[in-house]
Amino acid sequence: MPTIDRIDGYADELTAIRRDLHAHPEIGFEEVRTSGIVADKLKGWGIEVHRGLGGTGVIGVIKGKGSSGKRIGLRADMDALPMEENTNLKWSSKIPGRFHGCGHDGHTTMLLGTARYLAETRNFDGTVHLIFQPAEEGLGGARAMIKDGLFEKFPCDELYGLHNAPDLNHGEIAILPGPAMASADFFDLRITGYGAHGAMPERSKDAVIIATTLAQAIQTIVSRNVEPLQAAVVSITQIHAGSAYNVIPGDAHLCGTIRTFSKEVRTLVSERIRTICAGIAAAYQCAIDVDIRDTFNVLVNQVEQSKVVEEVARTVVDPAKVITRTQPKMGSEDFADMLETIPGAYFWVGHDGSVPVHNPGFVLDDKILPIGASMFARIIETRMPVV
Known part of the structure; x- marks a missing residue:
């Protein structure tokens, strides 16, 4: 043809x-x-x-x-x-x-x-x-x-x-x-901790440690909160922190995306991200600002x-x-x-x-x-x- x-x-x-x-x-x-x-x-x-x-x-x-x-x-x-x-x-x-x-x-x-x-x-x-x-x-x-x-x-x-x-x-x-094709949300998670000398971590609220803990915790949302027969993806696609070998950064920024086919799952994932961020912020005595944006239907x-x-x-x-x-x-x-x-x-x-x-x-x-x-x-x- x-x-x-x-x-x-x-x-x-x-x-x-x-x-x-x-x-x-x-x-x-x-x-x-x-x-x-x-x-x-x-x-x-x-x-x-x-x-x-x-x-x-x-x-x-x-x-x-x-x-x-x-x-x-x-x-x-x-x-x-x-x-x-x-x-x-x-x-x-x-x-x-x-x-x-x-x-x-x-x-x-x-x-x-x-x-x-x-x-x-x-x-x-x-x-x-x-x-x-x-x-x-x-x-x-x-x-x-x-x-x-x-x-x-x-x-x-x-x-x-x-x-x-x-x-x-x-x-x-x-x-x-x-x-x-799935819906998409984009998110920015901004961590405000407390910086210190690389040799004195006890004086810091280490944004790198907080960021890596947060990234790992977010990956449990799909495996432990979303029903196995529902489609969902949560991906951390950017981590920004630090500027020197001997400085523990006080700030970090994580970015990523959520993909779903269900409004209920979409809401669940967003709510879990907010809850996890609040819990980690309390555990590490820092602030975590959460911005989740509806990008595609x-x-x-x-x-x-x-x-x-x-x-x-x-x-x-x-x-x-x-x-x-x-x-x-x-x-x-x-x-x-x-x-x-x-x-x-x-x-x-x-x-x-x-x-x-x-x-x-x-x-x-x-x-x-x-x-x-x-x-x-x-x-x-x-x-x-x-x-």
């Missing part, structure tokens, strides 16, 4: 766009260059463009043939990660501490490929809203766009998004109806739109490579917030390479750009056919 010939013809240009975006990554709400390129490309293809939603967001509007009032949204994220790249590619990041380590440069490029195709053919009856979203990586870009009136200004009856997937094989497309794919993705995928790739997943992913995605407002589906496109996203050696396979673009385009033509 083929990708769309016309989109295949864009492959070299799409690859050039993607590699340029990759070489100039911008993190959340700083996607000034990226959004400018997106807006210029859309305008060049005769597409109506709106800028500024959610800060650096871009919306493209394409009207098809006929008089249908149906409206479908297609969404791609644009932001990079605040991390170093270690790929040694010719088009690797030119900006220290910035890396498209999740493939959002590819998602943006795929939607640009779809945009060009739909603008040239207009072989659909209705309106397409192309949503180029900033700040997906935990900074609330989806919520920012919604707050700025995204769906009031650009109403959608359905909504679709995608993500590259190095855990799948090239050409495989996966969809999971129902709850598909559970991503729920609607059954109808999931079937659409599955059926369309069979026309874009080998039907044997279309996978209906049964196990949700503990990763999170702020497209969930858009799907709480508009019914839709989020799917995965597999590609060559086994290095996971968010790894400094992650490499996106450019051969999937026409596949993702064709998926979006065929969804539009299937759901809004010209009669």
Whole structure:
């Protein structure tokens, strides 16, 4: 089963766009260059463009043939990660501490490929809203766009998004109806103890000892408080303390994330973190400030739109490579917030390479750009056919 010939013809240009975006990554709400390129490309293809939603967001509007009032949204994220790249590619990041380590440069490029195709053919009856979203990586870009009136200004009856997937094989497309990705909370735990000379620990309230005790205690929440058949993850991802070999630090800062599928489990984990922090603070005679933030909701794919993705995928790739997943992913995605407002589906496109996203050696396979673009385009033509 083929990708769309016309989109295949864009492959070299799409690859050039993607590699340029990759070489100039911008993190959340700083996607000034990226959004400018997106807006210029859309305008060049005769597409109506709106800028500024959610800060650096871009919306493209394409009207098809006929008089249908149906409206479908297609969404791609644009932001990079605040991390170093270690790929040694010719088009690797030119900006220290910035890396498209999740493939959002590819998602943006795929939607640009779809945009060009739909603008040239207009072989659909209705309106397409192309949503180029900033700040997906935990900074609330989806919520920012919604707050700025995204769906009031650009109403959608359905909504679709995608993500590259190095855990799948090239050409495989996966969809999971129902709850598909976990909710996410981010937390900061700030310990205020009492510093002292490294040779005089008895005079300190050692923030390093307190931090390591706290990190270990938090790991008991999932194993000893959450029911074994409920999914939950609590990860400490950062510990900051100290500045010298002979100084016991008085302050420490722990950061991390909570992933769940149940509101009850989500509440339980947060409450246990607060209780553990209070207990350790009392035991070590220190202060522990707790900040837990609701970052992403559970991503729920609607059954109808999931079937659409599955059926369309069979026309874009080998039907044997279309996978209906049964196990949700503990990763999170702020497209969930858009799907709480508009019914839709989020799917995965597999590609060559086994290095996971968010790894400094992650490499996106450019051969999937026409596949993702064709998926979006065929969804539009299937759901809004010209009669």
